[in-house]
Amino acid sequence: MSEVTELFGKNVFTLGKMKERLPKNVYKEVIRVADKGGELSMETANVVAKAMKDWAEENGATHYTHWFQPLTGITAEKHDAFVSIPDEDGKMITEFSGKELIKGEPDASSFPSGGLRATFEARGYTAWDITSPAFLKESSCGIILCIPTAFCSYTGEALDKKTPLLRSMEALNEQALRIVRLFGNKEATKVTPCVGPEQEYFLVDSDLYMKRLDLMFAGRTLFGAPAPKGQEMDDHYFGVIRERVGAFMKDLNEELWKLGILAKTQHNEVAPAQHELAPIFDTANIAVDHNQLVMETMKRVAVNHNMRCLLHEKPYAGVNGSGKHNNWSINTDNGVNMLDPGDTPNENMQFLLVLACILKAVDDHADLLRQSAADVGNDHRLGANEAPPAIISVFLGEQLEDVVRQLVETGVAATAIQGGKLETGVSTLPDFEKDATDRNRTSPFAFTGNKFEFRSVGSSDSIASPNTILNAIVAEAFDEAATILEAADDFEIAVHDLIKKYMTEHQRIIFNGDGYSDEWVKEAERRGLHNIKTMIEAAPALTTDRSVELFERFKIFTRTELESREEIIYETYAKSLNIEALTMVDMAGKQIIPAVVKYAGVLAKSVNEVKAAGAKSSVEAKMLDTVVDLLNEAEEAYQKLKEVSAKATAIKDVKEKAFYYKDTVKTAMDELRKPCDELEMIVDKSMWPIPTYADLMFEV
Ligand code: ADP
Numbered sequence: 001m002s003e004v005t006e007l008f009g010k011n012v013f014t015l016g017k018m019k020e021r022l023p024k025n026v027y028k029e030v031i032r033v034a035d036k037g038g039e040l041s042m043e044t045a046n047v048v049a050k051a052m053k054d055w056a057e058e059n060g061a062t063h064y065t066h067w068f069q070p071l072t073g074i075t076a077e078k079h080d081a082f083v084s085i086p087d088e089d090g091k092m093i094t095e096f097s098g099k100e101l102i103k104g105e106p107d108a109s110s111f112p113s114g115g116l117r118a119t120f121e122a123r124g125y126t127a128w129d130i131t132s133p134a135f136l137k138e139s140s141c142g143i144i145l146c147i148p149t150a151f152c153s154y155t156g157e158a159l160d161k162k163t164p165l166l167r168s169m170e171a172l173n174e175q176a177l178r179i180v181r182l183f184g185n186k187e188a189t190k191v192t193p194c195v196g197p198e199q200e201y202f203l204v205d206s207d208l209y210m211k212r213l214d215l216m217f218a219g220r221t222l223f224g225a226p227a228p229k230g231q232e233m234d235d236h237y238f239g240v241i242r243e244r245v246g247a248f249m250k251d252l253n254e255e256l257w258k259l260g261i262l263a264k265t266q267h268n269e270v271a272p273a274q275h276e277l278a279p280i281f282d283t284a285n286i287a288v289d290h291n292q293l294v295m296e297t298m299k300r301v302a303v304n305h306n307m308r309c310l311l312h313e314k315p316y317a318g319v320n321g322s323g324k325h326n327n328w329s330i331n332t333d334n335g336v337n338m339l340d341p342g343d344t345p346n347e348n349m350q351f352l353l354v355l356a357c358i359l360k361a362v363d364d365h366a367d368l369l370r371q372s373a374a375d376v377g378n379d380h381r382l383g384a385n386e387a388p389p390a391i392i393s394v395f396l397g398e399q400l401e402d403v404v405r406q407l408v409e410t411g412v413a414a415t416a417i418q419g420g421k422l423e424t425g426v427s428t429l430p431d432f433e434k435d436a437t438d439r440n441r442t443s444p445f446a447f448t449g450n451k452f453e454f455r456s457v458g459s460s461d462s463i464a465s466p467n468t469i470l471n472a473i474v475a476e477a478f479d480e481a482a483t484i485l486e487a488a489d490d491f492e493i494a495v496h497d498l499i500k501k502y503m504t505e506h507q508r509i510i511f512n513g514d515g516y517s518d519e520w521v522k523e524a525e526r527r528g529l530h531n532i533k534t535m536i537e538a539a540p541a542l543t544t545d546r547s548v549e550l551f552e553r554f555k556i557f558t559r560t561e562l563e564s565r566e567e568i569i570y571e572t573y574a575k576s577l578n579i580e581a582l583t584m585v586d587m588a589g590k591q592i593i594p595a596v597v598k599y600a601g602v603l604a605k606s607v608n609e610v611k612a613a614g615a616k617s618s619v620e621a622k623m624l625d626t627v628v629d630l631l632n633e634a635e636e637a638y639q640k641l642k643e644v645s646a647k648a649t650a651i652k653d654v655k656e657k658a659f660y661y662k663d664t665v666k667t668a669m670d671e672l673r674k675p676c677d678e679l680e681m682i683v684d685k686s687m688w689p690i691p692t693y694a695d696l697m698f699e700v
């Protein structure tokens with residue numbers, strides 16, 4: 001066995017390990033519940049818990065935890081040792097019962113609940129997600145058995161990201177099965193969404209990071225003039241990976257493989273010090289869990305290499321920010337990817353219906369999809385000067401766009417454009433079969449062969465929400481289509497008509513051009529598509545009547561849950577901006593302004609000395625004037641930012657508060673940054689109090 005095969009899954013209580021360690025009937029029961037739902041009996045749970053504990057202890061674990069995903073967007077854990085009361089001889093006994101495996105009551109009352117726990121009941125419970133395997137987490141804390149769990153309130157409201165995701169997967173399963181049945185697939189018993197998230201990140205030297213309060217508190221630079229060199233040469237993208245970064249990637253891969261995460265692709269990204277990791281896709285809820293572990297492991301391993309991993313969507317102004325491409329497909333358990341068009345998509349009626357339903361779903365719920373990719377950092381990407389745009393549209397590529405056009409215009413798609421040969425023009429190189437469709441890098445929602453790639457998601461965000469929304473909106477479209485088709489007298493005609501109808505009604509959502517262009521913004525407006533610029537403007541999408549109806553119908557969210565989530569968005573936004581504003585005040589007041597004052601003193605002294613020596617001091621005097629002007633501007637902006645931040649904190653209504661931060665505090669922040677960045681360019685480098693962009697981006 002190679003090192004990798006030996007390492008892979010070492011820290012996971014896989015099905016294989018369960019099969020080895022559990023009595024046959026118990027193992028069967030676990031599989032049945034994982035596949036079909038239902039509950040484990042307490043006897044079964046006890047046997048599983050015992051086996052899990054034995055395995056964990058054999059591998060050095062001392063504690064277990066119910067690992068969950070509260071609405072902070074990251075994960076939470078509270079460790080309990082396996083120790084229990086010693087026996088009469090004073091010998092330590094370790095314990096872990098079925099009850100402790102299945103259910104936990106972590107209290108955890110300080111997590112955001114958007115008022116849910118105050119108005120209802122304070123108790124919060126965690127429940128084992130049997131479909132995501134338990135694993136061992138190794139850190140200086142020792143070895144901890146982590147049990148992936150959902151987190152709900154006493155009255156059953158979801159307080160986390162996993163519960164609605166699992167509910168949405170069930171909804172999609174039920175509706176997608178109806179669709180495949182209509183096309184004669186009787187073998188499939190389950191349909192699962194699969195997800196492969198490509199994760200972008202930055203690395204920065206730890207020592208430099210520790211000198212930047214903004215990186216420490218906000219995860220991004222709040223000041224900083226551009227370095228003389230940025231990403232314009234495209235020499236970092238896919239470039240040779242530097243030794244220090246390579247050593248980090250090697251350790252990272254090994255840690256991820258141990259956790260059973262299929263870390264596959266690694267490369268340098270476009271911006272200096274930016275990188276990417278892509279795993280092989282997996283079932284949606286496992287992919288979500290794994291992505292959390294990827295982000296966490298990146299941070300931990302970076303520290304071991306005296307670096308910090310920045311997952312913020314926009315750590316540096318002026319170069320690319322980071323996103324997370326959420327590749328999503330729908331698969332039956334008898335091996336059919338419902339998004340696979342085959343060679344002749346024009347003849348593949350099931351695929352065309354699925355495609356038509358997805359176009360309808362995305363068009364009907366573009367606001368929800370946009371909302372699902374919103375987080376504080378992502379406001380710097382979506383709708384700012386960076387891709388993808390905040391306007392949700394679908395890229396289909398030449399081949400499918402042509403098929404849709406034929407269907408809409410004539411009702412039949414007689415042909416499908418084929419790729420043909422790509423001639424390399426070199427006799428010793430092979431000619432290639434070309435893909436029928438080229439790629440598009442500017443679309444937020446692009447069809448890429450046999451999956452959709454949702455490119456709007458932010459790099460630091462959980463991918464639970466985007467996938468919950470995708471599953472939900474597509475389940476709704478499948479439901480509607482299945483209801484019509486199941487009642488049809490002539491299925492062939494009905495399906496044909498329905499595809500044509502959906503494609504005609506929703507073709508406005510298709511856009512194959514340059515999503516970054518100004519023309520598209522105008523064109524999208526003409527088509528009546530949403531262009532929602534910020535996280536807090538996207539939030540109300542959650543609670544429109546249309547959304548509430550969708551989520552309640554499929555039992556994914558109740559209205560109360562949605563309202564609580566909307567409220568948390570405003571809270572989170574206001575808190576994050578408050579931290580940023582206070583950090584700027586701190587840095588400007590204690591570091592930047594004092595440094596500039598000192599520098600102005602040096603210049604003033606020099607002006608006087610030069611004058612005293614009888615020479616003209618025009619250069620020094622001019623420099624002094626410029627510095628003093630900018631210093632005044634900075635001081636004024638600094639006072640203003642302090643003033644509006646104080647006002648913001650006093651606002652009671654969370655929504656009003658969030659909007660005040662967006663409209664007023666953010667503007668004041670920009671106004672303070674501007675003179676400070678200009679000063680950075682002219683103040684003596686040895687006197688500048690914080691590492692510069694050149695230091696941060698080119699020293700790893
Ligand atoms: P691309 O080059 O089109 O972005 P890759 O093959 O590099 O595609 O894959 C990108 C990500 O998409 C990977 O995480 C991969 O595992 C995932 N992926 C590939 N096929 C599928 C699929 N059918 N469903 C979901 N994710 C997929």
Ligand code: MG
Binds near residue numbers: 198325453
């Ligand atoms: Mg990709």
